[in-house]
Amino acid sequence: DADVTQTPRNRITKTGKRIMLECSQTKGHDRxxxxxxxxxxxxxxxxxxxxxxxxxKGEISDGYSVSRQAQAKFSLSxxxxxxxxxxxxxxxxxxxxxxxxxxxGPGTRLTVL
Amino acid sequence: xxxxxxxxGPLSVPEGAIVSLNCTYSNSAFQYFMWYRQYSRKGPxxxxxxxxxxxxxxxxxxxxxxxxxxYISLFIRDSQPSDSATYLCAVNTGGFKTxxxxxxxxxxxx
Numbered sequence: 001d002a003d004v005t006q007t008p009r010n011r012i013t014k015t016g017k018r019i020m021l022e023c024s025q026t027k028g029h030d031r032x033x034x035x036x037x038x039x040x041x042x043x044x045x046x047x048x049x050x051x052x053x054x055x056x057k058g059e060i061s062d063g064y065s066v067s068r069q070a071q072a073k074f075s076l077s078x079x080x081x082x083x084x085x086x087x088x089x090x091x092x093x094x095x096x097x098x099x100x101x102x103x104x105g106p107g108t109r110l111t112v113l
Numbered sequence: 114x115x116x117x118x119x120x121x122g123p124l125s126v127p128e129g130a131i132v133s134l135n136c137t138y139s140n141s142a143f144q145y146f147m148w149y150r151q152y153s154r155k156g157p158x159x160x161x162x163x164x165x166x167x168x169x170x171x172x173x174x175x176x177x178x179x180x181x182x183x184y185i186s187l188f189i190r191d192s193q194p195s196d197s198a199t200y201l202c203a204v205n206t207g208g209f210k211t212x213x214x215x216x217x218x219x220x221x222x223x
Binding site: 004031039040041042043045048050090092094096100101102104105106107 | 214
């Protein structure tokens with residue numbers, strides 16, 4: 001089984017709809033991240049969490065919110081989706097005592113019409 | 114100016130060729146340098162990891178860091194069709210935040 005899973009894998013929605021993307025991990029890591037990937041821009045950090053009670057905004061958090069329900073679960077919400085939020089979204093985890101390696105989920109392809 | 118610059122390609126080479134992938138970065142505080150490989154419809158996976166300057170070799174892959182010119186490279190020898198993927202360079206100061214390049218798409222033709 002995959003260490004980091006994301007649901008759904010693909011989602012098409014309409015402008016103004018609320019969307020939740022979910023991430024679960026079995027690696028036992030405290031640190032979790034949400035990124036979006038756009039062609040030519042690389043991975044941009046949306047939110048990150050060091051533990052259940054420690055959640056922080058990344059460089060592009062506007063229009064997004066997150067919830068850390070447990071050590072293993074980290075959800076990303078788009079309260080009112082807009083077309084420029086069409087992107088690939090990745091969840092990742094890391095071990096603070098590791099070598100800065102991040103472990104990524106398979107991604108969610110989100111299209112906002 | 115982006116903190117990490119990477120040519121998006123695509124780069125197309127014949128099987129068996131030597132591939133050179135490169136990135137430049139702007140902040141001299143970066144100490145950790147990584148290359149991630151991303152196959153289509155998958156998340157990135159760490160391929161190589163280097164601390165400070167110098168070379169690191171792992172099989173057909175060599176990572177090279179030149180801190181004086183803020184230049185990092187990944188060389189792939191005897192490239193295979195299975196190497197076809199997007200390669201992302203990444204840098205880190207030693208904290209939690211990693212800055213990723215935009216990725217270079219590589220195609221290795223059989």
